[in-house]
Amino acid sequence: MKKMIMLASIVLLLSACSEQSSTAENKNSVNDSNLENENNAVDHGMEDKSAGFTMDSDGEVIEAEVPQEEEEAILAAYDEYIAAFNAEDLERYMAVIAEEPEGFDRAEDQQALEEAFSAYDTEYNPSNKTIVKYTPDRAEVFAEIEVSVTAAEAGAKTEQSGRQVVIFKKEDAGWKVSGLHFIGN
DSSP states (O other): OHHHHHHHHHHHHHHHHOOSOOOOOOOSOTTTTOOSSTTOTTTTTOSOTTOOOOBOTTSOBOOOOOOHHHHHHHHHHHHHHHHHHHTTOHHHHHTTBOSSOSSSOHHHHHHHHHHHHHHEEEEEEEEEEEEEEEETTEEEEEEEEEEEEEETTTOOEEEEEEEEEEEEEEETTEEEEEEEEEEEO
16 A cells, blocks of 8 residues: 555656656556556555545535544544654554555555655645545545655655545454555646
8 A cells, every 4th residue: 555655656756856758658548657566556456446535516525424433533543544654653553554454465565664664754744534435344534645755865855646545444443544545646
């Protein structure tokens, strides 16, 4: 999950610093610029491709009906997920990840983050947090997000904005991150 966002950010960083031009051709296909593996940048290996959000006629994201107590718990889990990532606190971050995520491999994610936290300073700044889908055991949180990545040694910085849907599942320990979809602007 995070490794895909980090990979995308790293690619942006490297392409911004590169003096060579790319020869890739964009054919305006849905598959343009996706990685050719099962965990691509569009669906992150999600088996259930039903994650997403709907907008009303004014362009506002439509909120799901969620019991107040669950809404508070889900949004608190989302806030902790962002805060732990921004603090680069791997133990704290892994505490908000599902034991068996549906969209990524937990161990691979942890290893990728260890490497990313040492090589890059990354900050997520979300806005417009909205629970867009809810069942008693699964929820999806939409947010607009600004991502800032700075290479620790070189100091080169890149920024990207986009929309994300973070999928949570309810475990015995509470709401945990189980998947992520990201659409860059």
